Amino acid sequence: MLKRSLRLTIALAGVACLVVTPAFARKDLVGGAANETTTRWFVELSSAPASDGTSKATLKAERDKFEADAAADGIDMTERYSFDDLLNAVSVTASPSDAARIRALPGVKGVYPVHTMTLPPETRSGSSIDLANAIAMTGADFAHNELGLDGRGVTIAIMDSGVDYRDPELGGCFGPSCKVRGGFDFVGDTFDADADDSTYQPVPHPDPDPAPCDPNIADQIAAQPGAGESSAGHGTHVAGIAAADGRGHTAEGQVIGVAPGARLLAYRVFGCNGGTSTDVMIAAMEAARRDHADILNMSIGAAFNNWPESPEAEAADRLVKHGMIVTSSIGNSGANGGQLWSAGAPGVAKRVIAAASFDNTKMTGPAFAVSPDGKLFPYIRSDSPVAPTSGSGELVNTSNFGCNAADIPASVVGKIALIRRGNCFFSVKAANAQAKGAVAVVLMNNSPIPLSPTVAGAGITIPVVLVSQASGNELVQRVTNGTTTLTWTNKTAEEPLITAGLISDFTSWGTDAELGLKPDIGAPGGQIYSTWPHQQFGGHNTIGGTSMAAPHIAGLAALILQAKPKADPDEVQTLLMNTSSPIGVNIAPTAGLEPTWRQGSGLAMVDRAVLTPASVTPAKLSLGEGSGGSAKMTIDNDARFPVTYDLSGVSTVSTGPSTNPAAVFPYNFAYLLGTNPASFSASSVTVPARGKATFHVSIAPSALLPDKSLYGGYVVLTPRGGGITLRVPYVGFKGDYQSLPVLTSASCGLPAVFQITPTGSDACLGPGVNRLGPAGGTFTLQGADFPILLYHLNHQVRKFNLQVYKTNGQPVGGQRNFVDQEEYLPRNSAATSFFEFDWDGTRSQNKDGRTRSDRRPIVPNGTYVLKLSVLKPLGDEDNPAHWETFTSPPITLARP
Numbered sequence: 001m002l003k004r005s006l007r008l009t010i011a012l013a014g015v016a017c018l019v020v021t022p023a024f025a026r027k028d029l030v031g032g033a034a035n036e037t038t039t040r041w042f043v044e045l046s047s048a049p050a051s052d053g054t055s056k057a058t059l060k061a062e063r064d065k066f067e068a069d070a071a072a073d074g075i076d077m078t079e080r081y082s083f084d085d086l087l088n089a090v091s092v093t094a095s096p097s098d099a100a101r102i103r104a105l106p107g108v109k110g111v112y113p114v115h116t117m118t119l120p121p122e123t124r125s126g127s128s129i130d131l132a133n134a135i136a137m138t139g140a141d142f143a144h145n146e147l148g149l150d151g152r153g154v155t156i157a158i159m160d161s162g163v164d165y166r167d168p169e170l171g172g173c174f175g176p177s178c179k180v181r182g183g184f185d186f187v188g189d190t191f192d193a194d195a196d197d198s199t200y201q202p203v204p205h206p207d208p209d210p211a212p213c214d215p216n217i218a219d220q221i222a223a224q225p226g227a228g229e230s231s232a233g234h235g236t237h238v239a240g241i242a243a244a245d246g247r248g249h250t251a252e253g254q255v256i257g258v259a260p261g262a263r264l265l266a267y268r269v270f271g272c273n274g275g276t277s278t279d280v281m282i283a284a285m286e287a288a289r290r291d292h293a294d295i296l297n298m299s300i301g302a303a304f305n306n307w308p309e310s311p312e313a314e315a316a317d318r319l320v321k322h323g324m325i326v327t328s329s330i331g332n333s334g335a336n337g338g339q340l341w342s343a344g345a346p347g348v349a350k351r352v353i354a355a356a357s358f359d360n361t362k363m364t365g366p367a368f369a370v371s372p373d374g375k376l377f378p379y380i381r382s383d384s385p386v387a388p389t390s391g392s393g394e395l396v397n398t399s400n401f402g403c404n405a406a407d408i409p410a411s412v413v414g415k416i417a418l419i420r421r422g423n424c425f426f427s428v429k430a431a432n433a434q435a436k437g438a439v440a441v442v443l444m445n446n447s448p449i450p451l452s453p454t455v456a457g458a459g460i461t462i463p464v465v466l467v468s469q470a471s472g473n474e475l476v477q478r479v480t481n482g483t484t485t486l487t488w489t490n491k492t493a494e495e496p497l498i499t500a501g502l503i504s505d506f507t508s509w510g511t512d513a514e515l516g517l518k519p520d521i522g523a524p525g526g527q528i529y530s531t532w533p534h535q536q537f538g539g540h541n542t543i544g545g546t547s548m549a550a551p552h553i554a555g556l557a558a559l560i561l562q563a564k565p566k567a568d569p570d571e572v573q574t575l576l577m578n579t580s581s582p583i584g585v586n587i588a589p590t591a592g593l594e595p596t597w598r599q600g601s602g603l604a605m606v607d608r609a610v611l612t613p614a615s616v617t618p619a620k621l622s623l624g625e626g627s628g629g630s631a632k633m634t635i636d637n638d639a640r641f642p643v644t645y646d647l648s649g650v651s652t653v654s655t656g657p658s659t660n661p662a663a664v665f666p667y668n669f670a671y672l673l674g675t676n677p678a679s680f681s682a683s684s685v686t687v688p689a690r691g692k693a694t695f696h697v698s699i700a701p702s703a704l705l706p707d708k709s710l711y712g713g714y715v716v717l718t719p720r721g722g723g724i725t726l727r728v729p730y731v732g733f734k735g736d737y738q739s740l741p742v743l744t745s746a747s748c749g750l751p752a753v754f755q756i757t758p759t760g761s762d763a764c765l766g767p768g769v770n771r772l773g774p775a776g777g778t779f780t781l782q783g784a785d786f787p788i789l790l791y792h793l794n795h796q797v798r799k800f801n802l803q804v805y806k807t808n809g810q811p812v813g814g815q816r817n818f819v820d821q822e823e824y825l826p827r828n829s830a831a832t833s834f835f836e837f838d839w840d841g842t843r844s845q846n847k848d849g850r851t852r853s854d855r856r857p858i859v860p861n862g863t864y865v866l867k868l869s870v871l872k873p874l875g876d877e878d879n880p881a882h883w884e885t886f887t888s889p890p891i892t893l894a895r896p
Contacts, residue, residue, distance in 0.1 A: 039195075040080070040114035040277060041099050042311040044089045046107050051085050051289070051318055059084040062107055066090070069105045077102070080114075081279045085286045086315035091279035097840045100802075100820035104844035110823055112311055115302035115345070116194050118275040119161065119231040119547070131241065131255055133361045134524035137501065138552065139607030140258045143559050147610060151259025151558035153565075155181065156242050157293035158551070159284045159300065160235030162212030163266035164533040167236065169244035169255045170264070174209070179245065182291050183210035183266030186284055192274030198226030199273050204280065212236060213272035215536040219383070221273050223456060228274020233532045237543055238299050239264055240531030242551035243558070253540050255531050258555025261562075265293050269300075278302065278312040281346070285315050288324070294561060295325040297554040299547035301344035303333035306512045306796065307824040313349035320351035325561075325569040327554040329546035330354045330519040331508030333829070334598065336587050340509045340655060340666035340710070341796065341827065343519065348512040353557070353573050355549040356599050357504040357525025358583065359497055363468065364529065365542065367493035370395070370478060371485040376493035377475070379442070379465040382453040384430065387463035389490035393439055397479045402429040405436065413437035416486050418475055421446040421466075427458035434462050441465070442486070444472025448498035449505050452544075468495060497527065501603070502586040503594045507546055509655075510597035510731070511710070513796035513824075513873045517620045517731045519600040520573065521580055523556070525549030556606040563610045574619040577601040578726045579608035582714060585653045585671070592673060593652040596620075596712035596729040612724040613639035614687060616717060621699075623732030625874065628676075628700035633715065633728065635694070637687035644686040645717040645726070647695060649678030654702070656709030656734075664831040665708070666740075666795070674702030676711050676732075684720075699730060707735030738872045743884045746792035746832045751868055751886040754788040755779065776863070776890030781841045787891050789837045791868060797825040799871035804843050804864050807890055812859055818844050819866065839866065841893050863892045 045062045047054045063082055067090075070077060077094035091114050094102065103111045135141050143149040163180055165171055171179025188205030195202075199221060218230035243262040246254030267284040269276045281300065288296045296319060307313070316326050328347040333339055347354035365378035366387070381387065393416040400407040403424035408417060417433035421443055433441045443453055443466040453466045467475065478484045499505075504526040510518035525548040532541040553576070560572050567575070582602035585594045593599075601620065614637040623629035637643050654672040657665040681696040701711040710733055717726040743751055748764035753772040760770035770777070772787075779785050789802070802820040804812045811817035819839060828834060841859050866888040875882030 039095060040091065040093050040279070041102070042089050042091050042112045042114055042279065043102055044087065044109040044112070044311065046109050047088050049084055049086055049088045049318070051322055054088065056084060059088055062088065063090060066105060066107055070102065073101060073105070075101050081283055083282055083286065085289060086318045087282060087311055089311060096820060096837050097842065100818070100844050101842070103821050112824060115278045115305050116275045117278065117281065117300045117302055118194055119229065119234050119270065119300070131257070131529045134528055134552065135258060137358070137361065137524050137603065138556060139605045140556065140559065142607040143610060147563070147607070149559040149562050149610070150261030151243060151555065151562055152261030154259065154262045154294045154558040154561050155265060155292070156259065156262050156554050156558055157265040157267060157288040157291070157296040158235055158239045158242065159267045159269055159281065159288070159296060159298045160238050161231040161270035162210050162235045162268035163239045163264065164212055164236040164531070165266070166211070166534050167531050167539050168249055169246045169531050170236070170239060180264045180266055183268070184208060184287055185210045185268040186280055187269055187271050187276065189213050189272045191271035192228045193277040193280070194228055194275035197228040197274045198224065199228045201271070210266035210268045212268065212533050215533050218272040225457065230273055231270045232272055233536065233541060234270070234299070234547065235266070235268065236533050237530045237541060238297065238547060238551045239266070241528060241548055242297060242555040244531050253538070255529070255540065258552055259558035262555070262558045265291055276300070281312055282315045285319060289319060289322070293324060295327065295554050295557050297551045298326070298328045298346055299550045301329050301331040301347050303331045303342055303344045303508065304829050305345050305826040306341055306343045306348045306518070307345065307826070308348050308350050308512055308514065308516060309824045310345040313345040313352070316346040316349040317351045320569045323569065325557045325572055326352045327550045327557065328352050328354050329550040330356055332506040332545050334506055334508040336505050337671070338668050340669055341511065341513065342508040343510045343512065344508065348516070348518050350516065351569065353521060353553055353576070354519040354600070355525070355546055355553045356507045356519040356522035357544070357546045357549040358522050358603050359499040359502055359504050359526035360524050360528060361497065361500040362494045363497050363527050364492055364494045367489055367491050369487045369489055370475065376489070376491060377467055377471045378493040378495050379467050380452060382426065382455050382464040382466065384455050384460045384464035385462065387440065387465055388488045390488055392485050392487040395442070395475065395479050395484045395486050397476060398433070402432055405432050408432050408436040408438070410436065414439055416440045416442060418442050418444065418479060420444045420472065426453045426464070427455040427460065430455045430460045430462070430464045431458045434460060438462060442467060442475070444475065445469045471495065499526070499586060502583060502589060503599050504544070505586060507598060511622070515624050515731070515733050515737065515874065516622045517596060517600070517729060519598070520620065521553060521577055521600045521604050522602060523549040523552035523604050525552070553604060556604055556609070559606055560609055574615050574617055575609040575612065576604050576606070577619040578615050578728070579612055579724060580604045580727070582727065587671070591653065593650065595652045595655060595710065596714070597710055597731050601727060601729045608724050612726070613637060614643055614726065616726050616728055619728060621715070621728060621730035623699060623730055625733040625735065625737035627734070628698065628732060630696060630698040632694055632696055634692055635685065635687045635717070636692050637689065640689050642686055642688050643723070644684055644720045646684045646720060647680045647682070648716045648718065649676070649699065649713055650716055651676045651702070651711070651713040654705055654709050654711045656706050667831040672705055672709060674704035674711070676700060676702050676713050678713070678715065699732065701732060701734040705734050708739060709734045738875050738882045740795045740872070741884070742793055742795045742797060742870050742872055743868070743886055744792055744794040746828070746834055748832065748834070750834060751789065751791040753866070753888045753891065754790060756784045756788070772889045774889055776892065778892040778894050781893060781895050787839045787866070789839065789866060789868065789888065790834045791886070792834045793825060793827045793870070795827050796873050797870045798873050798875055799823055799877070800825055801869040802837060803867045803869070804859055805867060807863050807865060812864065813843055813857060816843070816857070841895070859893060861893045861895055863890050865890060
């Protein structure tokens with residue numbers, strides 16, 4: 001039966017949403033963190049949404065008919081949200097098998113997963129001037145001081161965990177006359193959409209006030225076993241980066257954001273802890289459009305869901321189509337040498353500006369002083385009790401990384417343990433030192449890359465802080481030279497970052513699933529000081545991530561809109577991308593440029609974007625698969641004088657499969673060198689005053705690169721006689737994209753069919769589960785006795801079909817033998833994780849079924865096989881080589 005949720009109309013700015021009942025799920029038949037199966041779905045209906053011209057009456061009639069058809073078919077689902085402006089769709093909770101039946105209903109255009117979005121754990125260093133350093137990296141300080149730009153007249157919407165408008169830098173009030181002029185809380189404090197959290201609570205409790213949860217309460221909840229991470233401060237921090245206005249405030253540490261004159265809208269889509277879901281996000285997107293935002297920032301993303309056709313990406317693109325600039329983080333799921341194609345929606349939307357993160361120039365944080373000279377050493381706080389601002393203790397060096405009790409000397413009683421990072425968790429080190437009587441722990445990084453330590457869940461009651469690798473080495477030497485006293489202070493100190501100005505190591509990699517260039521551009525995101533809810537840290541904090549880079553881009557876009565009020569979203573994106581600065585690869589800056597599918601066009605430079613007399617389109621080139629490509633480029637010159645540009649190309653470092661047999665591509669990869677030949681229709685081009693000119697470029701991958709490599713670079717336009725150089729980033733895939741395998745084993749012999757049985761045991765899944773062998777198995781379809789198909793997707797999937805056949809190969813129901821059909825699926829996030837489908841013994845069919853009696857046929861008792869088929873990205877449906885298949889062992893249905 002159809003489980004209809006209660007409709008709750010909110011009397012604020014016309015916002016309407018649905019109360020969500022708890023999710024129905026059977027994904028726990030095979031549990032564990034490796035199971036990434038969804039039970040929430042977008043159901044897209046046939047007509048275009050209202051923003052594209054369809055009447056509200058037509059859209060309502062389509063929704064009503066869908067609901068009636070689903071109820072008549074006995075589909076077990078709970079409706080969550082309905083959409084009509086940016087999407088013609090509803091979101092529902094249903095099992096994968098019921099989702100398969102929904103696809104067969106008339107008027108259903110497509111069914112797509114609703115993804116859970118989580119915010120990254122918060123780093124906390126409490127520094128005082130990092131945003132000022134970051135602003136200088138992008139020329140925003142020049143725009144403020146020399147160009148007189150501050151974003152006034154522009155409204156930036158912040159979709160996040162709420163905005164503490166009580167902070168003075170964010171206006172101190174909420175309402176039409178305030179800096180935060182409007183907004184809405186879509187979820188309430190207790191909401192957590194992540195079913196893996198002990199705090200899972202998917203029922204929104206909306207209210208008109210978009211203020212965040214008290215971060216102290218959120219931290220207390222996060223300390224509980226299995227609880228979702230605290231997300232309370234994230235949105236306030238993001239809002240401050242974009243538009244905090246500390247000008248005129250005399251209190252120490254006030255924040256001046258990228259566009260301090262801009263106003264804000266706040267849409268809260270996270271509870272105190274854990275995740276949100278993409279249907280909640282789309283509801284907030286529609287609110288931003290109703291409230292006439294100029295720019296929407298979403299420092300949120302679903303890693304590995306990198307299809308630009310995903311509903312949240314399409315909704316974001318429609319916002320851009322109708323005049324709103326949309327900025328988004330690209331994600332924090334990258335790693336040096338790992339996780340290609342890890343970018344997520346909505347950042348992968350075709351017209352959204354997706355931001356990569358660059359490390360700030362300095363780490364600035366609270367500091368302790370060390371004898372004999374009182375030198376200050378900045379540190380990063382952990383989630384332990386906060387370090388004091390006074391008092392002293394002797395530093396005691398430990399051995400072997402402090403991973404065993406014997407590594408901590410007895411002399412540490414009443415003193416401060418100095419412990420090097422490595423070999424075990426920070427929580428283990430801290431617990432060992434605490435048990436031996438240490439009053440505090442100073443952890444020493446063993447890498448130049450900044451990180452945030454966590455000791456959660458270990459019962460730590462003493463302060464635990466982290467210093468840089470360079471500071472740690474100096475402290476060890478001081479202790480070796482003699483007794484060293486540490487004195488806690490209320491001061492801050494700066495320390496240059498070795499990674500200053502380089503891409504942050506956590507930044508997710510592109511491309512999108514269709515080889516489109518993502519991210520688009522980069523901005524400072526590592527070690528950023530900004531506003532914070534007033535209940536904690538004095539209303540300021542330092543955290544890092546692509547979440548911090550995206551609002552930086554939103555603020556830069558506001559400055560451009562102020563300078564060029566007639567610019568449309570595509571023009572703003574073009575100006576930012578044309579004038580940004582590519583940076584060297586972070587693991588070896590002198591070896592070559594960071595790949596464009598990680599830094600986009602490079603580090604944004606807003607002063608150049610405002611002052612350039614010309615721009616070039618397209619702003620980026622996606623060359624696709626094969627042996628290269630070509631493009632026609634157009635230069636538009638607004639100056640009153642002609643400009644001549646010399647044309648050239650420069651290559652970036654490439655990425656490809658590793659020669660290490662243990663490395664699983666694309667979860668691991670190799671960096672590769674080689675120059676990609678670029679040829680031009682002319683060596684230079686002259687653009688007339690107030691005119692346009694065109695040229696053609698052809699690009700091929702380096703002959704040195706192996707197949708399956710991503711290659712890239714920049715088309716460079718250098719003005720003669722000086723001026724602002726323009727660049728266009730490009731990316732391509734060398735060889736046959738469809739040669740990348742999709743259905744791989746995940747080191748567990750997948751795909752495979754399993755059966756729950758008390759006496760069973762599987763080498764990968766453990767006790768209680770049997771793997772079907774060639775002889776197959778018998779199922780009653782009662783209780784948990786269902787055929788369980790587990791499969792690993794090593795790459796993104798364009799189409800997913802699951803069909804049922806008799807053992808002689810005859811399709812059950814002829815052309816209507818589909819058990820499940822899905823589109824635009826993400827790959828698994830890890831080389832050993834998987835998805836699950838539990839077959840309930842029914843089938844759906846192709847869209848040509850029209851009589852109600854054949855929409856949900858029951859497969860009678862007997863013996864069958866399931867055939868899984870996946871179409872690869874950019875694959876040709878009519879080419880068998882572009883599909884991968886798996887056929888199950890015999891499955892006997894024996895209902896009592």
